[in-house]
Amino acid sequence: MRTVGFTTSIPVEIILAAGLIPVDLNNIFIGSERAHSLVALAEQAGYPRNTCGWIKGLYAVALEEEPDAIVAVMQGDCSNTLALMETLQLKGKNIIPFAFPFDRDRRQLERAILKLAEGFGVDMGQVNLVWDELKGLRGRLKELDRMTWQENVVNGLENHYFLVSSSDFNRDPRRFDEELTSFIEAARLRQPFRDEVRLAYIGVPPIYTDLYPYLESLGARVVYNEVQRQFSMPNPGEDIFQQYLDYTYPYGAFARLPDIEQQLGQRRVDGIIHYTQTFCFRQIEDIVFRNRLHLPFLTLEGDQPGQLDARSRLRLEAFVNMLK
Amino acid sequence: MLGIDLGSRNVKIVQMQDGVATNHALYDTIWFYRNYGARLRSDAEWDLSDLGFTEDQVIATGYGKIMVQMKLARQIPEIQAHVLGAVFQTGLKDFTLLDIGGQDTKVVKVRQGRPADFMTNDRCAASSGRYLENMAVVLGMSLEELSSYSQSPVELNATCAIFGESEIIARIVEGHSMEELAAGVNLSLYRRCASMLGQMASDIIVVSGGGALNDALLEIIMRETGREVIRLHEPQLNGAIGCCTEKLIGNLELR
Numbered sequence A: 001m002r003t004v005g006f007t008t009s010i011p012v013e014i015i016l017a018a019g020l021i022p023v024d025l026n027n028i029f030i031g032s033e034r035a036h037s038l039v040a041l042a043e044q045a046g047y048p049r050n051t052c053g054w055i056k057g058l059y060a061v062a063l064e065e066e067p068d069a070i071v072a073v074m075q076g077d078c079s080n081t082l083a084l085m086e087t088l089q090l091k092g093k094n095i096i097p098f099a100f101p102f103d104r105d106r107r108q109l110e111r112a113i114l115k116l117a118e119g120f121g122v123d124m125g126q127v128n129l130v131w132d133e134l135k136g137l138r139g140r141l142k143e144l145d146r147m148t149w150q151e152n153v154v155n156g157l158e159n160h161y162f163l164v165s166s167s168d169f170n171r172d173p174r175r176f177d178e179e180l181t182s183f184i185e186a187a188r189l190r191q192p193f194r195d196e197v198r199l200a201y202i203g204v205p206p207i208y209t210d211l212y213p214y215l216e217s218l219g220a221r222v223v224y225n226e227v228q229r230q231f232s233m234p235n236p237g238e239d240i241f242q243q244y245l246d247y248t249y250p251y252g253a254f255a256r257l258p259d260i261e262q263q264l265g266q267r268r269v270d271g272i273i274h275y276t277q278t279f280c281f282r283q284i285e286d287i288v289f290r291n292r293l294h295l296p297f298l299t300l301e302g303d304q305p306g307q308l309d310a311r312s313r314l315r316l317e318a319f320v321n322m323l324k
Numbered sequence B: 001m002l003g004i005d006l007g008s009r010n011v012k013i014v015q016m017q018d019g020v021a022t023n024h025a026l027y028d029t030i031w032f033y034r035n036y037g038a039r040l041r042s043d044a045e046w047d048l049s050d051l052g053f054t055e056d057q058v059i060a061t062g063y064g065k066i067m068v069q070m071k072l073a074r075q076i077p078e079i080q081a082h083v084l085g086a087v088f089q090t091g092l093k094d095f096t097l098l099d100i101g102g103q104d105t106k107v108v109k110v111r112q113g114r115p116a117d118f119m120t121n122d123r124c125a126a127s128s129g130r131y132l133e134n135m136a137v138v139l140g141m142s143l144e145e146l147s148s149y150s151q152s153p154v155e156l157n158a159t160c161a162i163f164g165e166s167e168i169i170a171r172i173v174e175g176h177s178m179e180e181l182a183a184g185v186n187l188s189l190y191r192r193c194a195s196m197l198g199q200m201a202s203d204i205i206v207v208s209g210g211g212a213l214n215d216a217l218l219e220i221i222m223r224e225t226g227r228e229v230i231r232l233h234e235p236q237l238n239g240a241i242g243c244c245t246e247k248l249i250g251n252l253e254l255r
Helices: A012-017 A025-032 A036-044 A053-065 A080-090 A106-121 A124-133 A135-149 A158-165 A173-188 A212-219 A224-232 A241-248 A253-266 A282-292 A311-324 B029-041 B061-066 B079-090 B131-140 B161-172 B178-199 B215-225 B237-242
Strands: A004-006 A019-025 A069-075 A094-098 A197-203 A220-225 A271-278 A297-302 B001-005 B011-018 B020-028 B060-061 B073-075 B097-102 B106-109 B114-120 B204-208 B228-231
Touching: A004 A012, A004 A053, A004 B073, A012 A019, A012 A106, A012 A124, A019 A025, A025 A053, A025 A158, A036 A053, A036 A220, A053 A080, A053 B237, A069 A080, A094 A106, A094 B178, A106 A124, A124 A282, A135 A220, A135 B073, A158 A173, A158 A212, A158 A220, A158 A224, A197 A224, A197 A253, A197 A311, A212 A220, A212 A311, A220 A224, A220 A253, A224 A253, A253 A282, A253 B061, A271 A282, A271 A311, A282 A297, A297 A311, A311 B079, A311 B114, B001 B079, B001 B237, B011 B029, B011 B237, B020 B029, B020 B237, B029 B061, B029 B073, B060 B061, B060 B079, B060 B237, B079 B097, B079 B106, B079 B114, B079 B204, B079 B237, B097 B178, B131 B161, B131 B178, B161 B178, B178 B215, B204 B215, B215 B228
Parallel strands: A004 A019, A004 A069, A069 A094, A197 A220, A197 A271, A271 A297, B001 B060, B060 B073, B097 B204, B204 B228
Antiparallel strands: B001 B011, B011 B020, B097 B106, B106 B114
């Protein structure tokens, strides 16, 4: 079967309705043991050193994985995507643009989704069928998230893994659902964690591979992964359009804030880690979050894939220590 | 109590008994690791008697603290050590601590004698002691001399320690005096901390680390912020002092 790569979460229901395999290029990049050399590969191709590591990783993955098409989110994610797509076009890749409307206008989003469906040769009847089928799985993702903060039997990395993987369901929703279901069953039998410190993680998923275990070694557990949770579409709404309107990530800091504030309120969090990628415009948005969220706040920056550097470890350790 | 602060440029050791320092020393980091690294890493009973330190309970901090594996040794986070040291040395409970170390700068908002919030410089040596050292070399003067100029600073914009060098060479060619250039270097170091000082603001700014030895920098901070600026009595030993004082702080009368 043919594969469709994408650069950030898209209405994956369309890909599945078309009988194609969704592939989130981010997950392949960060899951690769060669993540570091993938970045180097893009730099050899001419990507500047002062460009986001994810974009470089996506470029290399798109070339190596050879998906049959790539859906590129041109608005609502990262403006570097434009040049990423242009350089992939140069390599003969089949690029399909998609855009989340910045003003969160329902009619515009409807048009974008309809156009994408049309491009893949499916009608909304077929798409809605998949949307309906995925409801159970999305509900179980929500349950896993609840078990993280309310029952305290799921750790930060497990929460991150399942939620972040829900952008493409690890290419196979059925198998993913089985993995999730058996995980939830096993987790229910666990003794609750006794955390000294409960943390919120906001921002894009980390490029670091050992963040969650490191935090747990310090006695702090992440009980809220903001963007990863959004990837799981926790609010399915009355139809697929509403689901992707309620999805906060593509619509800017002020669209994300009410959701973050609500979750912080109910999850009894001691402090916030705001992760931003080096050279990303979201480093500027840090000003907004710092200004609006009134909890101890640490901005963590990551550049290259791999383990936490000594400086970041020092800062995390001091932050957790401060919260104890 | 023996406090060891393993920093990027220097290793600082302070021995304390009943709240009084009985011995202290500062070593070049590379020299120290070369000669004593294996001893710190070993699991055996520790021995630093040839450096004049007697057997005691060891508390380590700083970038290199993870290499201290000796029996009886414990590690504490750097920010905590610096705050403990500054509270112990000043007797203050509410202040902003500015620590200018060899390769990074930390700004900590201290309330009730505890860290309430902190920031560190971005990933570049431009706001650290290393920047001052490099600039002194480029200007052909000692660190002490560089530290004496704060008037009529030349504007330097580079955000990076390496670009800073090429920028200052361009300024030399333009004909600015060495005094004005040195003042410019000190002002640029302040500028890189200014945003952090603003966000972590208190009425009193306490300065520690090697950068605290820079008179001109302290004068600039005072001039630009209008706040009271205090240099610690032992700015470079502050982290090591903090390691020794964890148990003592509770008994202090803070103001």
